[in-house]
Amino acid sequence: MSNHNVAITRAANLLREADALLITAGAGMGVDSGLPDFRGPNGFWGVYPALGRAKLHFEEIANPQAFVERPELAWGFYGHRLNLYRETSPGKSFEMLQDIAESMPYGAFVFTSNVDGHFQRAGFSGNRVCEVHGSIHHMQCLNPCSDHIWSAHDFTPEIDVETCRIISELPHCPCCGGLARPNILMFGDWHWSATRQSSQLAAIENWLAAVKNLVVVEIGAGTSIPTVRRFGENQNASLIRINKAESSITRTSDVALPMEGQEALQAISDML
Secondary structure, rough: OOOOHHHHHHHHHHHHOOOOOEEOOOOOHHHHOOOOOOOOHHHHHHHOOHHOOOOOOHHHOOOOHHHOOOOHHHHHHHHHHHHHHHHHOOHHHHHHHHHHHHHHOOOOOEOOOOOOHHHHHHOOHHHHEEEEEEEEEEEEEOOOOOOEEOOOOOOOOEEOOOOEEEEEOOOOOOOOOOEEEEEOOOOOOOOOHHHHHHHHHHHHHHHHHHOOEEEEEEOOOOOOOHHHHHHOOOOOOOOEEEOOOOOOOOOOEEEEOOHHHHHHHHHHHHHH
16 A cells, blocks of 8 residues: 555544544635635736736735725735635535534534635534634724724625726725724734634634544645644644645654645545
């Protein structure tokens, strides 16, 4: 049996024996659904050529200061992403994870840095998702005047794709009338309202305290911003790391699968 098949078999056995599934997901999960990969200037500027022409890096537009200095451009970027995430259907990986968790007494809980809301779109309960960096489907005051967070459901931005600028009305805070921004943790962000995240973190900690035999499945979580990787590694549980580029592990109890998420989950599912 090849090393590849041995790892798949070990992963399937861990999942078969577990009573709870912690899913830790990074940007690679969205790439499986067809969402763009922003890693590196070429990847980012390839999706947003107007920002490339302006020589604006991801860190400079994904920054609250951009909403102060160039609000139409900042909301052009985030408005385009909001529309994109609404229009893109979650990939098969979400369905396979749900199927795996269905047989477990405690089911699944999600810990993700993704802001696209695709776990909820795919049918995961919002009470079982922790969005550690926030959600593009929620907004807050830029200033902020309070900790109020509200849904972006009624906001439908119109974007000039050529210039990456919003051409419809900018969103405003319902409390003070000031400019609104996404409730997403950005670079250099000292005014992010973390009330949703705090509630979600409390919920996941309560769930983790109740489960008996946890297994962690990590998908597409990189090392450049290692929040997701560290959360999974810090659990007293075996970890299945699915990552084509960064699959290294240090514990013998863990399993490394240098594969795309959907490919790995399909192989595991075929053995269950």
